[in-house]
Amino acid sequence: MDAPIPSSLRDLLPALDVLPIFPLPQTVLFPAALLPLHVFEPRYRAMVKDCLATHKAMAIALIRDGSEREENPPASGAQRRRHPAIEAVAGVGVIIDHVELADGRYNILLQGRCRVSLEELAFVPPYRRAKATLLQAAPVDPPQHDVAALLASAAAFAADIRARDPEFDFRIPAHTPPSSAADLAAHHLVLDARERQTILETLDISLRVRRTTEALALQHAALRGHAGGQMN
DSSP states (O other): OOOOOOGGGGGGHHHHTTEEEEEESSOOOOTTOEEEEEEOSHHHHHHHHHHHHTTOEEEEEEBSSTTOOOOOOOOTTSOOOOOOOBOSEEEEEEEEEEEEOTTSOEEEEEEEEEEEEEEEOOOBTTBOEEEEEEEOOOOOOOOHHHHHHHHHHHHHHHHHHHHHOTTOOOOOOTTOOHHHHHHHHHHHHOOOHHHHHHHHHOOOHHHHHHHHHHHHHHHHHHHHHHHHHHHO
16 A cells, blocks of 8 residues: 655645656765755756746756766657666756746756655657656655764764865754665765765665765765875
8 A cells, every 4th residue: 555645745736747858977865955056058947937937846867977968859750869877766846946047048956855756758849758656665664773863974074075075064954864864965965966966766774874974974984094195
């Protein structure tokens, strides 16, 4: 039996049958995270305009091969260019703020709301769309020592960044649920996009907490090792 849809996500249901896709090569959006985007391509400016006029929701989908890029749509009558493959699991964000610039570009701010699996629909210009299905984790609390390890690893790596960029500020608010703590830490601190995508796809909360902790601990150790090598 499918899990019931949380009341906090029911406002998204009208968007999921035909959800706009924004494919990006290095970006993974997690629930509760904020993502600012500068939108300049005409097709994605059209997508933002459509979103603002309806449900304000879009999927941020990682392009599977980071060396590929979404090509501009072909001219009328030209052979259709192949779209790069995207990951089947994506984060859905809702536009919570936007500025339309004089030349038609947009600055938007997305708030991550949920994970979804994507079933891409037939292409209707100018942008890609998919039927999306909500992905939900079983409400199981991970062991407290795993949560403590996550918080410690996140704090340590955030301190590493702050030592190089004093303006950087990331803290996980007190009483944040473990699932959200892992998501926020992964979104803001995990450097590798492929690793972030793997964490996004990890529905088991205990495994997600451990995977995020391991990624941050490895980054912290690598950075300290590099710094130590420079001092020798």
